[in-house]
Amino acid sequence: MTIIAVFNQKGGVGKTTTALNLAAALARSERTTYGIDLDPQAQFSAIAGITANTGDDTVLSLFQRNRPLSELVNESSSGIKVIPAHSELSKVDALFGKGFNVVNRLNTGLKVESLGSKSNPVIIDCCPMIGVLSLNAIFACDCLIVPISADYLSAKGAMQIDKTLKALEPVLKRRIKRRYLLTRFDTRRNMSLDILRMAEEKFGEDVCSTKIAENVSLAESPALNKTIFQHAPSSRGAHDYDALLAELLADGLIE
Amino acid sequence: MTIIAVFNQKGGVGKTTTALNLAAALARSERTTYGIDLDPQAQFSAIAGITANTGDDTVLSLFQRNRPLSELVNESSSGIKVIPAHSELSKVDALFGKGFNVVNRLNTGLKVESLGSKSNPVIIDCCPMIGVLSLNAIFACDCLIVPISADYLSAKGAMQIDKTLKALEPVLKRRIKRRYLLTRFDTRRNMSLDILRMAEEKFGEDVCSTKIAENVSLAESPALNKTIFQHAPSSRGAHDYDALLAELLADGLIE
């Protein structure tokens, strides 16, 4: 089973950059890879070159009328099969905020279509809010990746998630696998090493050995609607996301 | 009138860093300065050392029972008078998302208490979402500051806001004053200069001449729950936020 959700309630820590480039690395490794955009701001979709015309062409229709996920898939030049987002996705929290029974909607939708199997990995990009959408991603995933952008406020966001996951475990009846990924890592800054040490003390083995370096090519690629592999395949950023894929494969978190 | 809202729908672009340090600069200039935290993640509040015990000690009570804002004020060692946030604030979007008549609640609450006058400036920190809370900030403010963190995705967020503001003008019956503030500006990166040029072409005079440089002291101060002036008063970050205050005073956006 390979469904990975990328979440941190802090904004701007590299969720989209990670979801997109990890999915692209998977697609380049000859795996049929799905990318699900659960952020109403739809940046993952936009960078991958996919625009949903209405909310109905997104996961919103899974919630509103149980539309099969396979009908929502778009081929992208990035190689990723994209299920896009749209601003109307924000309705999900407003419509379904009250019932706790909607948190398994995505989980069920994926299983019904056999998505997220070994041969069909799924990467889910989340928005920086613990709402119905992000909870669906957390309940659906086999592993949660929490990017920590080498600064205190994003590390604080990660600590918060640790608490949230503990609170959800009795409901889920299992411990959600998670990996904390240092991003925007600048070895010249003491703060980066400070944050790494904090993360290792708190999360131990769950901290990825791979760190994504601060690399301007990663920040440039969205402007061209490209993944790092399309924009700068020999860059440090491309190397780091390949290394992350290799680590997740070696650890059995991706099969 | 001096009510400044700090908003950009992109995450992690420096909204809280700007709201906090601009408010601190104002407080140091001997003005009675109010900081209103409208982000359920309450980072502005936390860094200023203020924890709301319940949602009722936040702007939520203004919405739920028209509680006077003056009852919500806390003295902070930063010198700012803080009206804090709390995770329960996220209820506002769920409860009031439907009616458009709630967008003036903060506006009215401030006027009733004569907050935001020349001698009582108010700075409002927003979350990265265009919902009821952020709309209240936009409708209440005399000037909107949009931080742009010198990368393409945050510039894209700023373009989006420009569209949103245009759409709101018929409802507001006035043009909302706005300033775009380049933050995390790194002169060694071509991308920073690229983004500055893009912003100047699109927004012209509305781009602040002051740019907040990428400065590690600004990233460190939250860890110590300090403003930049408490943590590193001779740092580049402190200098830049003082310069921002001077520019806004010279332009008459703050009186």
Ligand SMILES: Nc1ncnc2c1ncn2[C@@H]1O[C@H](COP(=O)(O)OP(=O)(O)OP(=O)(O)O)[C@@H](O)[C@H]1O
């Ligand atoms: N390793 C990196 N090196 C350089 N820039 C990076 C890196 N990772 C991300 N960025 C840039 O930092 C900004 C924030 O990253 P990104 O949008 O991926 O974060 P996010 O967590 O998805 O944000 P949001 O909370 O708004 O969804 C973007 O401009 C991105 O291009």
Ligand SMILES: Nc1ncnc2c1ncn2[C@@H]1O[C@H](COP(=O)(O)OP(=O)(O)OP(=O)(O)O)[C@@H](O)[C@H]1O
């Ligand atoms: N000029 C700067 N130099 C260095 N670091 C900065 C600068 N401005 C902000 N930061 C750091 O960047 C991160 C994001 O900043 P901040 O939290 O203020 O953004 P935000 O827009 O309020 O985020 P959110 O959308 O999550 O509310 C923080 O760790 C902050 O300390």
Ligand SMILES: [Mg+2]
């Ligand atoms: Mg994102």
Ligand SMILES: [Mg+2]
């Ligand atoms: Mg903030």
